Amino acid sequence: MMLLYNKQKRNQNSKGNRFLVSINVLGSAGPIRFVVKEDETVANVMVYALKSYTRERRLPVLGSDIHDFVLYSPYSAAEALKPWEMIGVTGSRNFILCKKPETGEVGESKSSTPLVTNRKTSGSWKAWLNKSLALMIPSH
Template identity: 55%
Template sequence: MMLSKQKKNQNVNHNQRRLLISINVLGSAGPIRFVVNEEELVEAVIGTTLKSYAREGRLPLLGSDNSAFFLYCPHLGSDAALSPWDKIGVHGARNFVLCKKPHATNETADDGSGNSTSGTSSIPRRGSSGSWKSWFNLNLKISSH
């Protein structure tokens, strides 16, 4: 009887590789670690990360909107975020960085005639410039003294 259970488990696990991944959330202390199927989509991994983050009561509060976040893999050497439709195991990486997407601001200006024109502000907002790497490097410099 034990032999039949072992065979059944081997068949199920043979097709699915599982990975222990570590996700650092910018602005939070310590990574979140959990096991995922290598065929899991990046979007689902972001959702699982947000749920685990909230369950643990971490700060700052992030919310639960998967589409408001990017998942990066610093070991790939690319500054581009992973596509939400990629499989998490496709790059062979196990360490990732989760950060919030920058908010695009469209301000409305009144030209005095009652007509409003929309455009973007020429003054950069604090904390909205650059990539996640520049923000990460800035925080390391501040916290290392």
């Protein structure tokens, strides 16, 4: 009887592969690591990452609204992952979470300084991403 119970329990746990993800938050000291299912959506992974970030009292303080953030994969760094995509489809286990850039309206009376700042910010995260990717590629 106990043997049958253990087999059923193993079969329930084997539904859906799990893997360890590592999410680097732009501006934070180190990555957040946790286990997710392959069929988990990107939005759910972002929610869990933000909760873990807050629980660990990391700096800078980010907030918890996932609509203010984007998740990038090193394989498609030019384009953010869609929130409804499955995390396992990306083929990556390492991700970068950063705030969405603020966009200025054309008809606004503000100066163009925020747009210049956004360009500098996006350039710095791209440089950081390229540097990080270079470190992950083996030299031989």
